[in-house]
Amino acid sequence: MADARGVLVLAEQVDGKLAGISFELLGAGRKLADQMGEPLLAALAGSEAQAQELVAAGADRVYLLDDPALGQFLLETALPAAEQVIRAASPRLVLLGHTSTGKDLAPRLAVRLGVGLATDVTALSYDAASGDVLACKPVFGGMAVSEQAGLGRPQLVTVRPKATEPAEPQPGRSGEVERFAVDLSGVTPRSRVVERVRERAQTKRLEDAEIVVSGGRGLGGPENFKYLEELADVLDAVVGASRVAVDSGWVPSDMQVGLTGKITSPKLYVAVGISGAMQHMAGCSTARTIVAINTDPEAAIFEKAHFGIVGDFKKILPPLTEACRELRQR
């Protein structure tokens, strides 16, 4: 696109509330916009009040799409709407969340716009020499990092949730809110949302947990998760699992920690019977302290952990739980 200018954030809202990712995208977007000396824009299918929240969080202009057809996300209507607002705003960079919405929307948007895309990005930087925004993303299950730049304008990026600092709202900050009319007359959807189901095995979210106790293949079976639950209970922690434990049907999929599961960033991550494969570590490597309990002294997890015990979790976890209980009572 010619005269591409500004950073545009595609904000998300769910059940009437702006999703946290929207503020993270604005946080990352603000830094880049300032470096480029260009405005920070946002697009939202939502309410005037939510648009004002985006302004408070740093957007210089918000394109508010208030077509009722866009109230709930449906790819077939969201896609032309996003394309239209991007063409109208003509940004040089578009930031989306690497969320279920972003995964559906971004690749198809890139094809429509004739541009590239970097997905699941954990770090962004502006390279003044080339004029490109460089995006770092994990590859090979997290074993390596690829620094990429999408060709063409706008550059498109989906940003990993919780990888960037959210913008702090500044009440009284001024910006424009512009109602944007979307033309969906040419769209005849061939799909529809039948229902959305909230599903969470535990009351607290893994992504928000301060302490996570996680189990993998080494547990041997679903019944042994009780050892982790007892420890988690004492530590007020959330229980997680490796992909193997989930794919073996031991625990529900929303407990999976890893590159294609939940990304956690706790102060303590206890990995029990987990080998330490990179795609799992991608879900916990930012933990401040990692503890590994495994019978295999050669397990890769011991290269990633801060503390480790080589041994049988059945003999280690009960006394660990007891010791933690005693310490917490002091």
Add this chain to the structure above:
Amino acid sequence: MNIIVCVKRVPDPEAPASQYRVDEAGQRFVPARSVPLLTSTYDESALEAALQLKDQHGGTVTLLSLNAEDVTEWLQETLATGADEAVLVQDAGLAAGDSFAAAEVLAAAIRKIGDYDLVLCGRQASDTDAGITGPALAEHLGLPSASVVRKVSFEDGKLRVERAIEDGYEVLEMETPALLTITSELYQLRYATMPNIMAASMKEITTWSAADLGLSDVASRIRQARLFQPEERTECELIEAESPEDAARLLAQALRARGII
């Protein structure tokens, strides 16, 4: 139902990082020769989903792959799980492109294959972890699509699709033809049976070149500035003691000393 499953052969994603190195140009992640080449993890799930639909509704499952080399043996092994046919686009130039280039090539191949009700892809390839090819392919073919699908069934002529969303899942009803990218929880690829192995070893793989697809070149849209391994050196303090109970207590004390509990 006629289903096309896109499959990619990648270096074993479970191989340890020590078996890989970044090349001198700082561009490619090169596996040691000993690292086996396997079907990308989520492509296996896509194939299992296809086979389950075939079990229920009949029809054919066609594998489609893009590769620089003649990967007949790997495709025959993959066919042996119960798929019917395989198409290989063998072209070094086309295979060297990025996810967007691959999507264009696969779209051309699917148009040439002709008749299909469903295209299934893995949610992301084990090497690129991009998650781009599937949805981009759907865009080229003008198909409705859904990504990170954990369950698919076919009822009353429509697809019923369960897809993972934050904090739960959503159920979509979709018309065919459509494209879905599959995630693994419910779909673990079955083992090949002896009769299928024998049948597959005799199957001919339809092989096409760029010229067969009327393509000379496809554009990549991603420039890689560099590839590197993250530096993650942690000093692991191994707690050793007379008994597991003692070790556990020492650990609890160490965590208390760090102010964590």
